[in-house]
Amino acid sequence: MAKSAPKTFEAALEELEKLVDSLESGELPLADSLAAYKRGAELLKYAQAELAQVEQQVKVLEGDVLKPFVLSGANGANATDE
Template identity: 55%
Template sequence: MSKDPFKPPASYEAALEELEQLVQVIESGQLPLEQLLAGYQRGAELLNFCRGKLEAVEHQIKVLDEGALKPWTPQ
C-alpha cells in the first residue's frame, strides 16, 4: 500500500489494478489494524473513482445513441 491515499489514479485501468492488489493484501490478513483501515479507505476511494468513470462512459454512450440504448445481441 505504498500509493498516496489521496492521489487519484491515472486511469480506470490503473485504479482497477490497484484495487485488485489492495484486496489481495487485505484478504491476506497480515496487516495491522491501522493499515487495514487505511487500505479499506483507499479501496473505497478507488471504487468511487471506477464507478464515476463507468457512469461517465455510460452517459457518453447514451448521448451518442441519442438517449436510446439498444440491447446487445450476439451476431
C-alpha cells in the same frame, strides 16, 4: 497524506486488486487494514464515476438507437423468440 486519484480507470482497478489481495492475506496490521479499506473505497468511488461518465457518453453517441440487449441463442435466434 492522501494518495492522488488514479490516472486511469485501469490503474484504479489494478491498485484496487492489490489492496484486496493485501486485505485478504490477513497479514496487515489493523491500522494498515483500515487505511487500505479507505483507499479501496476511494478507488471504487472513482471507478464508479468513470463508468457512469462513459455510460453517459455511450448513451449520447447512440441516441435513439440504444436498444435493450437481448441474448441470442446458439442458433442465432433471440432467446425471447424460442
